[in-house]
Amino acid sequence: MKPKTQIQIEVARLSHRLPHITEAQKNHAFRHCFDHIGRRSAKGVISCTECGHSWQGDGALADILCxxxxxxxxxxxxxxxxxxxxxxxxxxxxxxxxxxxxQVIRFYYVKATHKVGQSAEYSIDEVVQRWIAPDGKVVTVARPRAMSFCYYDLWYLYGDMEVRGKNNVKAYDIIPCATYPRQRIIPELRRNGFTGEYHNILPFDLFTAVLRSPQAETLLKAGQIALLSYYANRQSWNIADYWSAIKICLRNGYIVSDASVWRDYIDLLRHFDKDTNNAKYVCPADLQTAHDRLVERKRARQERVQLLERKRRAAEEEQQYRDLKSRFFGLVFVDGDLSVRVLESVQEFIEEGDAMHHCVFTNAYYEKPNSLIFSATVCGRRVETVEVALDTLKVVQSRGVHNSQTEHHDSIVNLVRRNMPQIKQRMTA
Known part of the structure; x- marks a missing residue:
């Protein structure tokens, strides 16, 4: 595209003044960008694909060295x-x-061809330049590139290096396999805390973050590398929302080990209305344990809210349950102090689930057309909840408190089995 702004015009002019890649830089690229292969034949002959030399390898074929x-x-x-x-x-x-x-980052497209018995052939072409101004503004100069779903590296190597617009600048984000060790850095980066260590952050992401954001500069100087890396890779993250908590960490010398977990942890503290200006909460001794504890607490709260919502809707589901199972209402099986009767409303399912601490209500057994639920009591005290499958007329399960089996389990199951004809009669009535 034609340069339009003042900075684009200046960069386009300066781009043509950059020197060509040196022989030392080429040799470094050829050595460090590829795995140099030694091809071993079935007879154990090793061929160096770098110089073409071949020799007989030592040892049996099973003892192949890495x-x-x-x-x-x-x-x-x-x-x-x-x-x-x-x-x-x-x-x-x-x-x-x-x-x-x-600050300029120059990217080169390197190709290597290794053939057995021949010296390696290399080619290197410059394809992208990222120009970073002292205030963090970026101009991209690059060759044309064909974007394809199947093929990623379709460069027009004979095309001109031109300023590229912001719309497709992401197409020129490149992760290099190697970087030339001798580097030149603008004084603004050194002023903002860069000492030559990239901390596993891409140079472009680190440079733009440190030059654009005072918060990133502070994190770099304070040694909060996990937070800096998280921010540099997600510059859309609104770090200002967490800055007061970060300052608490800085004042207390607390180094965040995992920025993603720490951010989620701060969000959880806010969810529970905890004081995020208090080092007691913001700087936990064991971040993962503190995070997991709040996650479990939030999950339990959400389950309680969902349960309350389902109980609120129980009145709306009452008529549906009556339509499905009203023919069985009134069924009661008695054997001495033992009594087994059908649950006759959704409200009774709620009471049964709360009393027995199981999922007869939360898993909506009242909505299952082929499931008939009984409550078994001894002297009026709930002991087990019984499920009968109407399609097979069998007792599927009988559960006590917390899904346990009680001492009355066998008596309850046998009583229901003896009265299966009454259930079948109600089904055919």
Whole structure:
């Protein structure tokens, strides 16, 4: 696209002044961007795909080493026993430098062709430049690129390096396999706390975060690397909402070990109206345990809310239950002090579930057309809840408090089985 803004015009002019990649940078890219392969044949002959030299390997075929050193060129090789003779690989390489007041990250598209018996062939072409101003503004200069669902690296290597618009700038986000170790850094980055360590953060993400955000600068200088990495990778995260809690950590020397878990933990503290300005809550000794405890508490609260909502809707479901099971209402089986009777309303399901501490209500057994639920009592005291399958006329289960089996279990099951003809009679009435 044609440069429009003042910074784009300046970057387009400066881009043509950048020097070509040096031989030292090329050699570093060729050494570190690829696995150098030693191809081992079925007869144990090892071929160095870097220089083309071949030699007889030592030991039996079962004793294949993972790697070895070529005796001719000294290259460390990764051994592969295969019939392949040609290995083609692509990779990306970056050079970090400066131009005028800009921090520049240059990306190169590197291709390697390794053939058994021949020296390796390499090519390297610059495809993207990311220009970062001291205030964090970014201009991307790149070659044209075809975006395809199946093929990702379709560069028009003979196309011009031009300023690219913001609409497709994400297409030029590249993760390099290696970076040239000799780097030039603008003074603004060093002022903001960068000392040469990237902390497993991509250079582009780290540079833009530290230059744009005073909070990221503070995190870097304070050694809060987990929070810095989380923010650099998610710059859409509104860190201001958590900054007061972060300052509590800074004042107390508390280093956040897992930023994602810590953020969820702060959200949970707010959910339970805890004081997020109190180091007692914000700086837990065991972050994971404190987080899991609040997660379990929130889950229990949500279950209680859902249960209350279901109880509120019970009156609406009452008529549906009556339509399904009213023919069985009034069924009572008695044997001495033992009594087994059908639950005749959704409200009775609620009372049964609350008293017995099981899921007869929460799992909506009253909605199951082929399930008939009885409550078994001894001297008027609930002891078990019985489920009968109407399609098979069998006792499916009989559960006491917390789904246990009581001393009356066998008597209850036998009483219901003896009275199955009454249930069958009600079904055919």
């Amino acid at each position: 790697e070895c050193t070529c005796p001719h060129c000294g290259t460390e090789l990764k051994l592969l026993q295969t019939r392949r003779r040609v290995f083609r690989t692509i990779s990306y390489y970056s050079v970090i430098t400066t131009c005028k007041q800009y």
